[in-house]
Structure formats: C-alpha cells, structure tokens
Amino acid sequence: MSEELRARIEALEPLAELGPELTPEETARYARHLSLPGFGVTAQRRLKAAKVFVVGAGGLGSPVLQYLAAAGVGTIGLVDDDVVEVTNLQRQVIHRTENIGKLKVDSAAEAVKAVNPHVQVETYTERLSAQNILDIISKYDIVVDGTDNFGTRYLVNDACELTGTPLVWGTIFRFAAQLSVFYPGVGPTLRDLFPEIPDPSSVPSCAEGGVLGVLPGLVGTAMATEAIKLLAGIGEPAIGRVLIYDAWKMSWNTLNLLPDPDREPVRDLSEAAFVCAANPTEGADDPxxxxxxxxxxxxxxxxxxxxxxxxxxxxxxxxxxxxxxxxxxxxxxxxxxxxxxxxxxxxxxxxxxxxxxxxxxxxxxxxxxxxxxxxxxxxxxxxxxxxxxxxxxxxxxxxxxxxxxxxxxxxxxx
Structure with a gap:
C-alpha cells in the first residue's frame, strides 16, 4: 500500500453521524459493543443513525442483513426483485422453508425485524437500473453489494463512483471468494481491479457452477464487518486490498490494489445499463x-x-x-x-x-x-x-x- 493511500485511509471520518442517545433497552441490547475498547457508546450511536443500502437478499445479503441488524444499524435499505425458491435455502439463511414463493425483500425484512425491532427496513422490489439507482443510493451512507451477476455489480460500482458513496464488495463462486472496499476519491474501485465488464458466458453462475453453502456466511459476515467499521470510524478498512478466500484450503490471501492513474473516470451509467438490459433475467441464473x-x-x-x-x-x-x-x-x-x-x-x-x-x-x-x-x-x-x-x-x-x-x-x- 502506498503512503499516499494509507494517509487517505487514516484521515477518513466516520460515515455515520452521531445519533441520538441510547435508550435503556438499547444500552442493554448492545452492552457487548459498549464495553469494547475503541467502540463504546459513540460508535453505537453512529450505528443507530446509520443508513446502509444492501443490494440483494441472497447468499451474501443474508448474513449482511442479519449482522447489521443485530449490530444496531438504524436504517437498512434492501433491493431484490426475486422470490424465495427451495434451492436458495442451502445458503440464503435469512429465508425459511415456509417463505418459499414469497418476495425475498419481504421475507428478509421479517427476519431483520425479528432480530432487532429497532431497525427500520426500507424495501425496493424493482430491479436496479440507470434510471433509479442514483436516486436510491444517494439516501444512504454506504452500499453493500451482494449481487451475483456482472451487470448489476458494475452498475452499482459506477453509481457509487458517480455519487462518491463507499461500496463494500464481495463475490463468491464454488469454494472461493473475494472481498474489498471501494471508496471513491480515496482508493481504487472495481474498475481498477477489473476495468472491463466480463462476458457473462465466460463464468458459470452459482446456479450452474455451484457454491458451498457456508461460504456466503463467512464472506457476508466479513462484509458486514467492513460496513460497521466505516460507519463507526473504527479499525482499518479493506481499502486498496482485495482479500481472497479459499474454503477448500482454508486460506486467506491479500492482493494490494492501487487506483489506475490512466483509467478514465466513470462519467455515466450507459455501459453497465446496456449489460443489464441485455440480460434482463440475470441474477436467478445467468442466461x-x-x-x-x-x-x-x-x-x-x-x-x-x-x-x-x-x-x-x-x-x-x-x-x-x-x-x-x-x-x-x-x-x-x-x-x-x-x-x-x-x-x-x-x-x-x-x-x-x-x-x-x-x-x-x-x-x-x-x-x-x-x-x-x-x-x-x-x-x-x-x-x-x-x-x-x-x-x-x-x-x-x-x-x-x-x-x-x-x-x-x-x-x-x-
């Protein structure tokens, strides 16, 4: 990591404003946070005021939503236009058998409220597009991307770059995963890691290639950790680093990543929007x-x-x-x-x-x-x-x- 990038990271302010005083019930609920050195009441009040937008209520979104809710994030936005299917239940642990056929956002919102009734859940059932994404994410402090297709990943990344919104990014496939934090104006983004949108046919979807059921649980929890750190202003976020996990070997590796000085900045959403439009049903199973x-x-x-x-x-x-x-x-x-x-x-x-x-x-x-x-x-x-x-x-x-x-x-x- 360059000294310039490290200096930028160290100068970061918490993403969330300082929220209202904790109620007695909240003080009891978050007691194990309040006793943490470097966390305490101040960080918890920031979480109470925080607004997080989660893209996808699937494998990665499930642990992200559950742990953000349990941690006390005040407002969680959630977008997903899919319904719960029996094949989801092997890894999408926020959903239950009785919710098969139900909208995922409704199933997930019920689970979030069951974990923590203090959390406000804002649901979106429409598909993200160039027409709606900028207005939606501008309402939130941070975005967590739990999608499973190239088009939406780049649409989210490009929208975050245009709005300056930090993005926690993760991807899983079979026994492997990658995780990073893309913070526009501070560190690299997805287009510094992968400049071009890959052809969807170049990599099988999880539906076709398979995924170990516990893998999104581990990676999604790490993604929630990164979001909490950025919101509360604690720790060192994974900016400029891509964490690579191999469940088969139980190993973590780190790839250092710097912004590409020659990359053209994102100026609009046209390219990502075209890929999404060309694959209108991607997400369930990449056609x-x-x-x-x-x-x-x-x-x-x-x-x-x-x-x-x-x-x-x-x-x-x-x-x-x-x-x-x-x-x-x-x-x-x-x-x-x-x-x-x-x-x-x-x-x-x-x-x-x-x-x-x-x-x-x-x-x-x-x-x-x-x-x-x-x-x-x-x-x-x-x-x-x-x-x-x-x-x-x-x-x-x-x-x-x-x-x-x-x-x-x-x-x-x-």
Whole structure:
C-alpha cells in the first residue's frame, strides 16, 4: 500500500453521524459493543443513525442483513426483485422453508425485524437500473453489494463512483471468494481491479457452477464487518486490498490494489445499463445464451420442429446429476468438461456411441440448465471447427429450464 493511500485511509471520518442517545433497552441490547475498547457508546450511536443500502437478499445479503441488524444499524435499505425458491435455502439463511414463493425483500425484512425491532427496513422490489439507482443510493451512507451477476455489480460500482458513496464488495463462486472496499476519491474501485465488464458466458453462475453453502456466511459476515467499521470510524478498512478466500484450503490471501492513474473516470451509467438490459433475467441464473455472440440460437418453441429435420441432434452438456432432475428425452449427453478437453472429438464419439454417423449430422443443438454452459460449448466448437467440415451449432436459449416451463411444468426446478 502506498503512503499516499494509507494517509487517505487514516484521515477518513466516520460515515455515520452521531445519533441520538441510547435508550435503556438499547444500552442493554448492545452492552457487548459498549464495553469494547475503541467502540463504546459513540460508535453505537453512529450505528443507530446509520443508513446502509444492501443490494440483494441472497447468499451474501443474508448474513449482511442479519449482522447489521443485530449490530444496531438504524436504517437498512434492501433491493431484490426475486422470490424465495427451495434451492436458495442451502445458503440464503435469512429465508425459511415456509417463505418459499414469497418476495425475498419481504421475507428478509421479517427476519431483520425479528432480530432487532429497532431497525427500520426500507424495501425496493424493482430491479436496479440507470434510471433509479442514483436516486436510491444517494439516501444512504454506504452500499453493500451482494449481487451475483456482472451487470448489476458494475452498475452499482459506477453509481457509487458517480455519487462518491463507499461500496463494500464481495463475490463468491464454488469454494472461493473475494472481498474489498471501494471508496471513491480515496482508493481504487472495481474498475481498477477489473476495468472491463466480463462476458457473462465466460463464468458459470452459482446456479450452474455451484457454491458451498457456508461460504456466503463467512464472506457476508466479513462484509458486514467492513460496513460497521466505516460507519463507526473504527479499525482499518479493506481499502486498496482485495482479500481472497479459499474454503477448500482454508486460506486467506491479500492482493494490494492501487487506483489506475490512466483509467478514465466513470462519467455515466450507459455501459453497465446496456449489460443489464441485455440480460434482463440475470441474477436467478445467468442466461448467457441470450447475448452469446458465438452462434445461432433456438428458443424452446422451435426445438421440436428443429429436431424433426434431417441431420439435427440435441446435446446436453450438463453434469450427470442434473439429468436426474429434468431431462429432454432426445438429448445425447456430452458434458461440457469433455468438450473443453476434446472439442469436436467428444461430440463425434458420443454420436457414434448412439449409432449416429457424424458425417450425416448437419446441425448440433446444445443445451444446459439455462444457456450459459451450452454457450461456452458452442463457442469452443465454433472456434475449433473448420468451415464445411463440422456441423453448424445452435444454442437452446434459456436451457432446459425454459423448455421445461413450457413442456414439462411438473418437472422440478433446481
């Protein structure tokens, strides 16, 4: 860390104003805070006056909301337009089984009030956009980003840079996580770490790639810690540092990060807004096929007609266990990992194993759960193929979930 950055961090003032005197009930509730050296009544009164905006009531948002509420943050804003699903419950511990089908913001608000009735919860069910985000976050002292998709992460980051609002950022995938604090005007931001918005198809979503259920609990709690430190003006926040956690090895590493002096400052939200608009349903399960530029698409309504044509085959690139949940009967199984390893040879071997002559196949339609992995497979095959020597590829937009919604509604979601 540079001396200039360290000096800026040391000069930071608490984000929250000094709030009203604590009531006797609050004094009892927060007694373990009040006895902390360097914390005490002053920091607790700042938390009482603090306003925190939490983006997402999912895996990361769950512990963030619970611990901010328990700590005594006076006002918590929460945005999420999703509903509770059974697959959420493995890691989104703020929700309960009886809340399946309920709006996540309503489920989470109930849980927050159950933890601490002194907390005011402000809920937003609309999707964040370039039209509403600046007005919303300008009402809060700090933003905590618990989203799970690139578009919204950059939209939040860019809005925070434009408004000068500190941002606590975290991301999780499988067994790994990253965490940092982006403080505009003080230290680096997300665009100093990752200048360009990645293609959504370049990384599977948590729904497709999986995530260890306890991982967001650990990382979300650390994010809540950073928010509390900044609000109360205690400790050294993780500005200019990216903390990298590996649950598989139980290890933490730190990457030092400085602002890029050559980076153009964020001047508007147009780029992030475009990515969000191009992926209108991202967040639940990244439908990368909707914006995959590597080839042609097929919507579920076209699939049956497509497969009746000569020389068409359907290939399922999912893992074995997913085929036990829901299955398109005509699909031939070729896992993505096999395509990544052997590209067209993997397809050819699977066709021959099913008694299909590869030279008679004109079009291969690929599908996965929601379109992301099949989009990757399509890109691999298109790049590896030689024009005229390999079949055309198409991707089933929305994957097996979109197909099942129309043609197998009794099939379980996952």
């Amino acid at each position: 990368a096929a909707l914006r995959n530029e590597s080839g042609l698409q097929v919507i579920p309504e076209q699939l049956a007609d497509e497969l009746t044509k000569p020389g068409r085959v359907l290939i399922d690139v999912r893992d074995d266990w997913e085929r036990d949940v829901v299955l398109i009967p005509e699909a031939i199984h070729v896992p993505l990992a096999r395509i990544q390893d052997r590209n067209w040879d993997a397809v050819t071997e699977a066709l021959e194993a099913h008694g299909i002559k590869p030279e008679l196949v004109e079009t291969v339609v690929l599908h996965c759960k929601a379109g992301g992995r099949s989009g990757q497979a399509q890109q691999i095959l298109n790049q590896a193929g030689v024009e005229g020597q390999h079949p055309q590829t198409k991707n089933l937009s929305g994957g097996v979930l979109a197909w099942a919604e129309k043609y197998a509604p009794e099939a379980p979601s996952y």
